[in-house]
């Protein structure tokens with residue numbers, strides 16, 4: 001696509017497809033081809049494309065009052081914060097709104113420094129965003145090496161390795177940040193008991209436990225937040241991706257005592273909690289509730305994972321709910337993803353061996369069946 005590189009910077013690869021419209025789990029490109037969207041804007045369009053509830057809420061809000069800044073309150077920002085507080089199950093939780101996952105993690109980084117400690121422990125291969133603070137947390141040296149120096153005092157330990165955590169987390173640690181399931185790294189599920197052990201360690205040392213739920217939040221795993229299966233609560237939750245149902249919106253939620261750490265003047269964002277983005281988020285949450293999508297996501301996910309595991313050449317299938325990593329025995333993931341696209345299904349080739357899928361939470365049984373058929377055919381076409 002020549003027109004892309006003539007006006008946009010080269011930080012992304014040049015896209016092959018140009019998408020022009022969508023409805024539900026279907027998108028249409030500029031040549032009129034249809035695709036079943038099993039990536040949903042990278043785990044973002046939780047209600048699919050052009051969902052009537054989101055369209056209605058956003059249209060009404062932009063026609064009424066589009067932006068107020070945080071010098072003024074607005075009913076949506078309060079209603080959404082109240083919803084999120086309720087979803088955490090902790091009445092003392094308090095919300096800060098921003099516009100992206102990186103910004104949510106920047107806010108977590110800043111709130112952790114208000115503990116009076118400076119050191120941070122994160123995990124290798126993690127993804128927490130691309131701004132300088134978030135990039136310092138991200139455990140992928142190839143993404144940060146050109147931009148050094150990063151923030152000082154950040155240590156990365158192998159994901160899922162409690163022994164390594166015990167060696168690095170101590171009374172000087174401001175925060176430990178982990179993804180409940182690593183998304184960008186290829187949908188890596190931690191060993192049983194990991195999140196609980198992190199909770200204990202942070203309780204012992206006083207470090208804030210931060211769960212980056214940017215990808216695993218908003219129903220993606222069949223719970224509101226990707227850590228809920230563990231039964232424990234973190235001190236800080238970061239959200240973005242699915243929160244705005246396609247509109248840019250992020251949040252950093254502090255629970256318990258950490259909700260008191262930010263004081264007036266400590267942090268801010270002009271667009272954070274914008275009336276239109278928060279209208280979309282309210283519509284998303286209300287729809288997930290009224291359509292009982294959390295349970296549906298859990299059920300569909302279990303079945304889909306079982307079916308995917310039966311495909312020839314698939315070594316393992318992992319994830320939770322509708323965040324699923326499909327690992328092939330051979331390094332064919334990128335070719336299979338390209339073949340799927342040719343055959344009318346959008347998925348993400350995460351690495352040479354792993355494909356990630358994150359369909360809209362409203363996905364129908366019919367679309368799941370169609371996906372399985374095309375995905376299986378595509379895998380066979382590449383393998384033969």
Ligand SMILES: *Cc1c(COP(=O)(O)O)cnc(C)c1O
Pocket residue numbers: 099100101102103105127128129130179183184212213214215216240241
């Ligand atoms: C996508 C992602 C981010 C970064 O979000 P942006 O909105 O791209 O800044 C952070 N953490 C996780 C777990 C993510 O998946």
